[in-house]
Amino acid sequence: MAAQAPAILKRLARWAGRAFAWLALAIGLFMLAAWVGSSIPRNADWREPARGIDIMVEANGIHTAIVMPLVSAQKDWRRDFPAGDLPAGAAKRPYTHVSVSWGEREVFLHTPTWADLSPATAVGAIVGGDGLLHVAHYVRPAPGENARVLRLRPEEYARLVRRIETQVLPPERREVYRGYADWDVFYDAPGTYHLGNTCNQWTSDTLAAAGVRTGWWTPFAGGVMKWVE
Template sequence: MAAAAKRALALLRAVAGWAALALGAYFLCGWIGSSFPVNRDFRETDDGVEILIATNGVHNSIVMPVRAEGLDWHRVFPPADIGNPYRPYTHVGISWGQREVFLDTPTWADLSPLLVLRVATMGGEGLMHVEHWASPQPSEHYRPLRISREQYRLLVRALLRDLPPPGQRRSYPGYGPQDVFYDARGTYTLYLTCNEWVGESLRRAGILTGAWTPFESSVMKWVERP
């Protein structure tokens, strides 16, 4: 029995060691991938559209004015879909992530290690998160970028790439009275994370960011503090 216990302990240590090595390699690859700039010729424009790159410390989103360049986001994401549709909302924030993580973890305390392990190894269906904001102000967590009108149009196209047509998507209650979730295409993986989805949207629009942005910091490192 003692020998069997020792072998089991040695196996457990080996598994833990390899898991720690794999995790370290993943974070290192993420840091390296996000350090290579894409669209390095990007410059902010004085007469363009101001957007904000938002973060809650773990998850990024892109915040845009409700109406700009002929697009009314309220026609795409009606305020009637949220708990409080009556405020004078001026901006919408869009992000994408894994369905179970979004719907089943209203707070970080609800995020179980088992769910993290399952998502990390198996991925999962995507879901879109839309927040409605009334005059968000630039800050450490809401960093402004003024992009050209053409870049804005490309960004809109990129953000809508995984949104099914209105008749083919459902909405789900958000975390509060001003946000909502929608069905979305795409599969969350260790490569295509919620933050890499934001980074890919920025790259498609010609906006400076990293080549691979799996983490919150991977995106924010390229956006200057206000």
């Protein structure tokens, strides 16, 4: 039996090496597909107008969101995302903008920082999880590298609004969940999150519905942001 032990260990090492090689290949192919998919444009002829309604596309390196005026001729977001849903001390601030994004419920609710992301939660999101809206309220947000201004025509912004409205459940059908700070909350939302339908895909699909030029498949934040100058 002792003589067989080294042979068994060698076979196990070979199997582990092959499994690692296949995993590395799968990850590499996924990364390549994501780069190619995000580089193929939708609405390729779209050009940013000289005048219109300014929104922002913001990113934290992993997740993207769409920042919009709280009140405009096209939409008053206070009806869908009332400041009264925030903790009492934050409800009365003079908010001017609202940031909206979509993602996986367990990741949103249980990972206040990426260091809190557990393997089980990550695998659950990849396989498939329920959707959740993340809504943050801002006061005069400043543009920057991670919050890029995107100007839309009024009719384009109206289409963007209509697309987001399809994700907003009426108050009686949704739960409000405490956010990461006192100026953000989560809401129940339709849709299933999985590897082919990520938070960043939601952002690019929403922009594409408005007619904006963006990539076809954007599982990563960089695939969205590279279309916003």
